Amino acid sequence: MKAERKTNFFQIFIYAAMLIGLVLSGVMDAILFRCSDGDLHSQILFRLALTITGILLVILAGLTFVFRRFRKQSLDGLNRDSLTGFIDRHAFGQVFEQALLDSRRTLEPLSLIIVDIDRFRVINEEHGHQVGDAILTMFSKSILAVLRPADITCRWDGNQILVVLKNCPAKNGCKIAHKILEKIRQQQLVIGEKTIGITASIGIAQMVSTDNTQTLVARAETGLYSARDNGRDTYAIGYDWILIDYSYDPIF
Numbered sequence: 191m192k193a194e195r196k197t198n199f200f201q202i203f204i205y206a207a208m209l210i211g212l213v214l215s216g217v218m219d220a221i222l223f224r225c226s227d228g229d230l231h232s233q234i235l236f237r238l239a240l241t242i243t244g245i246l247l248v249i250l251a252g253l254t255f256v257f258r259r260f261r262k263q264s265l266d267g268l269n270r271d272s273l274t275g276f277i278d279r280h281a282f283g284q285v286f287e288q289a290l291l292d293s294r295r296t297l298e299p300l301s302l303i304i305v306d307i308d309r310f311r312v313i314n315e316e317h318g319h320q321v322g323d324a325i326l327t328m329f330s331k332s333i334l335a336v337l338r339p340a341d342i343t344c345r346w347d348g349n350q351i352l353v354v355l356k357n358c359p360a361k362n363g364c365k366i367a368h369k370i371l372e373k374i375r376q377q378q379l380v381i382g383e384k385t386i387g388i389t390a391s392i393g394i395a396q397m398v399s400t401d402n403t404q405t406l407v408a409r410a411e412t413g414l415y416s417a418r419d420n421g422r423d424t425y426a427i428g429y430d431w432i433l434i435d436y437s438y439d440p441i442f
Contacts, residue, residue: 352407
């Protein structure tokens with residue numbers, strides 16, 4: 191986490207320095223352009239300043255590429271679940287905390303969704319864990335097919351997948367949830383003469399300024415419970431005022 195913050199600070203510092211350099215170079219270009227009529231010395235200085243501006247632009251583009259590649263490698267290096275390929279719960283805590291900090295800094299909306307396979311325990315009991323694993327792999331690929339490259343996915347708890355949607359208000363989160371549900375309904379696992387289809391329930395929550403990892407996840411979970419209560423195969427937004435305690439009466 192500290193290394194990530196240092197990298198972000200260094201990136202901001204470099205970008206700021208480069209942008210200041212570009213602005214000053216552009217001002218110099220404009221001044222020299224006005225003074226270059228018939229003056230060979232001024233024309234040479236203008237071309238030199240123009241060349242420096244071009245070099246700065248190339249360097250800025252190169253730095254952007256390097257920083258993006260570095261961040262991608264950092265995410266790829268995190269612990270990942272072998273079945274789904276998503277980051278595991280331990281690594282997710284670090285990435286999610288940074289995503290919350292970034293959202294507060296940029297003032298961009300951030301939403302969280304929890305996707306849960308309906309009646310997954312029944313599937314495991316009737317068909318065995320190998321079929322359950324195949325269902326979970328199919329389920330994960332369906333989710334991934336809908337998401338954007340910047341979205342963060344985590345295998346949260348058994349058959350639950352948690353997704354961080356950056357720069358995404360709850361309204362757009364609902365649209366993504368709807369697409370995920372449609373994609374999941376289209377998937378079928380054929381085992382001999384049997385065809386197994388699945389559905390899912392989704393809880394959605396948008397970050398507020400006072401949120402931390404625990405409060406935002408808890409609010410998304412209330413949305414998941416509401417979706418289950420509404421018949422499953424649907425989504426719902428979670429709210430703090432939903433105080434129903436499901437801990438002693440699990441829903442499968």
